[in-house]
Every structure is written in C-alpha cells, then in structure tokens.
Amino acid sequence: MKEIEAIMQRMDVLIADPSDGAFKEVLPFAELLEKLQNKKALFDAALAKSAELSDAGRIIGKTSHIDALAYLLDISKAEAFRRAQRAEEHYGNPSPELSEEDLAKETPAEKEAREQKERQDKIKQAEANKLALDHGISAEKQDTIRYELEKLNNNTSLSRATLRKLAMKEATNRSLEDLRNWTRNKVTRINPTAKDPLAAVKKRSLSIGRQDHDGGARASLYLDPKGLALLKSLMSKAKPGHLLEDVLDDPGKEDKRTKQQRQYDAFADILHRAHSGLLPGRAGVGTIVVSLSAKDVANLESAGPDRRYPTSTGVKLTPLEILRLGAAKYDFAAVLDSDSGRPLHLARTQRTATLYQRLALFASELVCTREGCDSPFDENEIHHIRSWLDGGPTDIENLTNICTHDHGANNDQRDGKDNMGYMDVDPQTGRVGYQPANRRRPMRFNDSAAATESGGAQARV
Ligand SMILES: [Zn+2]
Incomplete structure (x- = not known):
C-alpha cells in the first residue's frame, strides 16, 4: 500500500x-x-x-x-x-438466452448448431476480453459498446459476441465518439430490416410546457427523419451574422449571440414569416443533399427500403424519406477520382466556392476532413488548402470542407508556429489530410466511421 x-x-x-x-x-x-x-x-x-x-x-x-x-x-x-x-x-453467457419452451422444441440438429454457435461466442468473448485488457480500453468505451450492442436483434448474421470483439478492436484506435458512430453503423446494417419503417413518424410530437417566471416556456420536440433533416438544414444557415444585416455589412461588428440563440432566431424567423404569409413556396428551408455513390445506386434495390443514406445535414435518410422531401426531383452527379476519391477538375476564380464546387466537395467528403471528425458538411466551412492570400485559387483541387473548430486550428502560414499544422493534399495519393507542424510526421487522414460513408471513401475502395 x-x-x-x-x-x-x-x-x-x-x-x-x-x-x-x-x-x-x-x-x-x-x-x-x-x-x-x-x-x-x-x-x-x-x-x-x-x-x-x-x-x-x-x-x-x-x-x-x-x-x-x-x-x-x-x-x-x-x-x-x-x-x-x-x-x-x-x-456472463455471451449467447442469446432461449426460453424453456424454445429449447424443448429444438431438433437434435438445431441443438448441435446452437451449441456450436455458443462455443464460438465463448471464444469471441475471451478474445474481446483480452483486447480490453491488453489495450486498457476505458470503462467509457466499453460501456458505449455495450449500449450500442443492446440495439442488436437476435439471430443476426454476425453474433453479438463477434461484433463485440470487432468493436473492442476498433476501440484501440478510435475516439469515443467515433467508436459510437462505428458501432451504431454496424448494428444498423446488420439488423434485419423487419422493423416498422414508420416507427419514427408515429413517434413525432411537439409539446409546449407552462410559462415560467420570466414569461417564456420550454418546448420538447420529437422529429421524424424528414423533419429532422429539414430542421438541421435550416439550423445550418444560422452561422454568425445570420439575419443581422448591420453585422453582415460591417466586418468590424461582431455577432455576440450564442449558437443556440442564433438557431432559435432562425427558427423564430421562419415561424414569423409563416404567420405573416411571407413564405413563397419552398423558401426558407435550405437544400438537403444526399450522398449516393455509383455503387449505392446500383445496389439500391438489394440494400432494401430501410437502408439510410448520409446527407449534408448529418441526418441519414431512407429512399422513401428522400422522395417525401421532394429531393429526388433534382439530381446532381459528381465524378470522383478512384485513387483519391476527390472530385475531378472544376475551375473557378472567385473566392467563394460555387454551388457546384460545394456539391462536388460534399459528394466527395461528406464530413470535415480533419482526422477523427464527424461534423456534417452543412455545418462546416469551405477551406482554401493553399490560402487565398498566398495565391491559392478557388479550384476544386484547392478546396476542402472543415468544421469551424478544426478551421481555427489550421496554420495557413505553414511555419510550424505553436505546433499547429495544416490541411494539405497528399502528393502520393491526392487525398486531403492533415499535415502536422513537424513535417517529418506523416499526414493524418479522416478514417472515422462517419467519413467512411463519404462518396470519396466509397470511390477509393
Ligand atoms: Zn472537424
């Protein structure tokens, strides 16, 4: 002691x-x-x-x-x-428990198959435990894996014990948030699709609480995927300066509102305009872009109606939900390079990226390109890899999307000051990644669970 x-x-x-x-x-x-x-x-x-x-x-x-x-x-x-x-x-016992009734109904062949599966599950459990011990996987990560695996149905192609071992392995090199995304994606893909496709629609609800001492009230909202995508798309417009003309016109002025306050103001603005009949057609709601790789389109039918595809808002939608949004009326195609997964040439000279460049970047990157990040495209900023002041052009090859948080950590001067690195293009593969301040260190790429769903990652496979 x-x-x-x-x-x-x-x-x-x-x-x-x-x-x-x-x-x-x-x-x-x-x-x-x-x-x-x-x-x-x-x-x-x-x-x-x-x-x-x-x-x-x-x-x-x-x-x-x-x-x-x-x-x-x-x-x-x-x-x-x-x-x-x-x-x-x-x-404990890693295999699903059967009821007495089900056990009694088993044929000898079924019994043998089950017992073999149970032996395999035991082995997987021991392997997962060893990984947790050897790599010192934190309690937080272990609890996250368990929480996500609770959503796994019985009788899936991959047993729960096998998936736990795979997740434990991922836990050794993923952050907690990334591990959660990875495990959740796996469970969603493996679960049989017999679930009620309208489950979330049935749960939709909005309730408004009592007025408090200050005269306001809290409200609580459950959004179905369609409503969620629409609201997220609307919220992504609430960047600093949104709806504040004096701030937008004068670069010296600062938007002092919190992110939550800006989002509320954007929401209240829509309410106000709806009330006064100022909403012409589809106005007020931003564009939602869906990411489908050529492979996804080819596999649309076999993937089934419950497969969800990533969108620019970070919300995943099924084909049916995409149709309901009316999004299928417009389609954009982007050609992705199969080595780097980056969109092919599309040159422009103005500083702000054009809609087509944004679409191409979205198709290729989906989320922030800094390693481990899952921030969705709509909430991110378009970044000049070689800075605009340094003569970097607004060409698609010189653009990438990064979140505001990671944008602040990019050293445009590339002088290694304060140990801050910068986003760059890997000369070997053409892929965008992060170059640490010490240039002897290798570049780091975003291989997070969210990023592997991007069109670029799909094209590279
Ligand atoms: Zn980021």
Missing part, C-alpha cells in the same frame, strides 16, 4: 499548485494514471462478479450484490449497476 500513498502524494503536489510549468512535467505520470484507471474498469467488473458469486448483499442485510457494492464502496447505484453489467459482458 506504500506505492498507493506515493501516488497520492504526487497527485497532492499538483492539486495544491497547478502551475503552467507543471503540465509537461506531470504528463507522463498523468498518462500512467489514466492507464491505471482503465485497468481499474476491468478490476471493478471482476469485483462485481465476485460480489455476485459471494452473495455480498448479505453483508449489509440485503439480497442484491449491487446494493452492497454501492453501500460498501460509497458509489451510486447507477455506477454499481454499470460495473455489474460490465461483469456480465466479461464473465
């Missing part, structure tokens, strides 16, 4: 004085602590299992070992429950 005391003492030093010089010095120690914490996630699961086996609830005069864990370790019941669930993932 002396070691633990030494660790606590090192922590106390920084807690007492978090100075600017300390950060780099304690970083290796902090990384070690993080590893320790990830290992503890597995330890906690094992402890929960042994509490269950030893009937630990009796220690505090209760029946549930979860109650005992919560009381004895002074943690919330929710946390104790999560640990018990993690224990179930690691040590």
Whole structure:
C-alpha cells in the first residue's frame, strides 16, 4: 500500500499548485494514471462478479450484490449497476438466452448448431476480453459498446459476441465518439430490416410546457427523419451574422449571440414569416443533399427500403424519406477520382466556392476532413488548402470542407508556429489530410466511421 500513498502524494503536489510549468512535467505520470484507471474498469467488473458469486448483499442485510457494492464502496447505484453489467459482458453467457419452451422444441440438429454457435461466442468473448485488457480500453468505451450492442436483434448474421470483439478492436484506435458512430453503423446494417419503417413518424410530437417566471416556456420536440433533416438544414444557415444585416455589412461588428440563440432566431424567423404569409413556396428551408455513390445506386434495390443514406445535414435518410422531401426531383452527379476519391477538375476564380464546387466537395467528403471528425458538411466551412492570400485559387483541387473548430486550428502560414499544422493534399495519393507542424510526421487522414460513408471513401475502395 506504500506505492498507493506515493501516488497520492504526487497527485497532492499538483492539486495544491497547478502551475503552467507543471503540465509537461506531470504528463507522463498523468498518462500512467489514466492507464491505471482503465485497468481499474476491468478490476471493478471482476469485483462485481465476485460480489455476485459471494452473495455480498448479505453483508449489509440485503439480497442484491449491487446494493452492497454501492453501500460498501460509497458509489451510486447507477455506477454499481454499470460495473455489474460490465461483469456480465466479461464473465456472463455471451449467447442469446432461449426460453424453456424454445429449447424443448429444438431438433437434435438445431441443438448441435446452437451449441456450436455458443462455443464460438465463448471464444469471441475471451478474445474481446483480452483486447480490453491488453489495450486498457476505458470503462467509457466499453460501456458505449455495450449500449450500442443492446440495439442488436437476435439471430443476426454476425453474433453479438463477434461484433463485440470487432468493436473492442476498433476501440484501440478510435475516439469515443467515433467508436459510437462505428458501432451504431454496424448494428444498423446488420439488423434485419423487419422493423416498422414508420416507427419514427408515429413517434413525432411537439409539446409546449407552462410559462415560467420570466414569461417564456420550454418546448420538447420529437422529429421524424424528414423533419429532422429539414430542421438541421435550416439550423445550418444560422452561422454568425445570420439575419443581422448591420453585422453582415460591417466586418468590424461582431455577432455576440450564442449558437443556440442564433438557431432559435432562425427558427423564430421562419415561424414569423409563416404567420405573416411571407413564405413563397419552398423558401426558407435550405437544400438537403444526399450522398449516393455509383455503387449505392446500383445496389439500391438489394440494400432494401430501410437502408439510410448520409446527407449534408448529418441526418441519414431512407429512399422513401428522400422522395417525401421532394429531393429526388433534382439530381446532381459528381465524378470522383478512384485513387483519391476527390472530385475531378472544376475551375473557378472567385473566392467563394460555387454551388457546384460545394456539391462536388460534399459528394466527395461528406464530413470535415480533419482526422477523427464527424461534423456534417452543412455545418462546416469551405477551406482554401493553399490560402487565398498566398495565391491559392478557388479550384476544386484547392478546396476542402472543415468544421469551424478544426478551421481555427489550421496554420495557413505553414511555419510550424505553436505546433499547429495544416490541411494539405497528399502528393502520393491526392487525398486531403492533415499535415502536422513537424513535417517529418506523416499526414493524418479522416478514417472515422462517419467519413467512411463519404462518396470519396466509397470511390477509393
Ligand atoms: Zn472537424
């Protein structure tokens, strides 16, 4: 226990004085602590299992070992429950449980097939557990995988145990958000499509709460995919300066509204115009662009009516929902280069990207091109790879879309200042990626789950 005391003492030093010089010095120690914490996630699961086996609830005069864990370790019941669930993932039965009734109905051949599947599931479970242990997968990531896998139906082509192992492997090199997207995409693809296609439409609802002390009220909304895409498209117009003519006209003026306030103003503007009959036809709502690769179009029928395709708003829509939007009335085609997945030449000289260039970029990139990012096209900015001031032209080869967050971290001067790198084109493949400030470091590309759904990624396959 002396070691633990030494660790606590090192922590106390920084807690007492978090100075600017300390950060780099304690970083290796902090990384070690993080590893320790990830290992503890597995330890906690094992402890929960042994509490269950030893009937630990009796220690505090209760029946549930979860109650005992919560009381004895002074943690919330929710946390104790999560640990018990993690224990179930690691040590429990990984195969779907059959009812007595179903078991009785089994033929000998069915029984043998099931038992073989169960043996395979056990092996996959052990392999997934080993990955979690060897790579120190955090509790957060493990819980995310479990949460997403809960949506997997029974009797899928890939068993839950197999998918858990694959996800655990992805967890070693994906961020938490990317891992969630990856697992969710997999589950959606694997689940049989017998689900009610109108489930979300039936759930649509809008309720308005009571007026509060300030005279306003909260409202709550459940949007079906069509409504969601329309609203997201509308919200994507609410960039700084939206609806504020004095700010747009004067570059010295600043839009001080929060993102939430800008979005509300855009929404209220539509309400106001609808009320005063100022909405001519389809005006007010932005364009929603759907991304379909040539392969997608060819496979439209076999993919079935429930397959969802990515759009510029970040919302995925089925073919039926796309038709309902009236989006199918207009089609744009972009030819993508099969080596880089980038759109082919389309030159223009004005600074702002033209609609066609935006469409071509969308078709190719779908989301921000900085590694690991899933920000949807409509919310991003068009970036000149070689800066406009530096003579970079507004040609499709010199453009990429990046989110406002990552745009702020791009060093246009390319001078390595503050360890900030820049977006560039890989001379070997022609693909757009991030070049770290230290040019000896390799370029980093966006291979996140969201980015692999882009037309460019599909063309590169
Ligand atoms: Zn980004």
